[in-house]
Amino acid sequence: MAIALKKVWYWYVICLGFAPFLELIHIGQINIITLFGIFMLFFWMSTFPFLSAIGLGLAVITKVSPVLFFLYLFVHRRYSILVLATIFIVCITYLSALRYGFLPVLEYPSVFQWLTVQFPMGANSQSLVSKLAAIGNTIRSNDIITGLH
CATH class of the missing domain: 1.20.5 (Single alpha-helices involved in coiled-coils or other helix-helix interfaces)
Structure with missing residues (x-):
């Protein structure tokens, strides 16, 4: 049963003004962004695959572990979301490389390997x-x- 937005609009204001959420944003904790990306992946998987792919891409570029959802999508034969998410990740990486140079992109594999043993x-x-x-x-x-x- 869907609840009309007119009846629950204030829920969104309360959630976005919720102290733990604001504290996470204030201290720079980006888990909330990753979780929002995962939410987008599942919420729009059937209706808006493009938004679902952007959500997965957002989750992957903020944390590494959501890359496991690629396996989930592969098993469930959601290839369009896989391709669109990959394109999104490549485009965002390219834009960041244009802004900050390609050295961070080239150093990422060795830094990531170092992080796995820390x-x-x-x-x-x-x-x-x-x-x-x-x-x-x-x-x-x-x-x-x-x-x-």
Whole structure:
């Protein structure tokens, strides 16, 4: 059952004025942009494949992990979205290369490879590997204290 926009327009104002959303934008956390791109991918997949592809492209250029949705689209034979998303990503990359030069684009593979082996262990580490390593260190510390190592 669809709710008319006239009845719920204020929901959008409340959501966009919601303090956690504004804090994410303020501190430069771009997960909200990536999530919006994924939302666009699924919301318009059947009705507007072009917008769906732009959403996937937006998600991929802000984070790397949404590239896994290419496999999902391939399995579900949504080839037009795959092609359009790829074209969008290439065009955005080309525009950024025109603005900032091609050196960052050429250095990206080596920087990305370097990032895959970086696991910061700070107080606010959010990667899965860092969390598991922290749990492992806690278990090891407890074993040493109790003499179970």
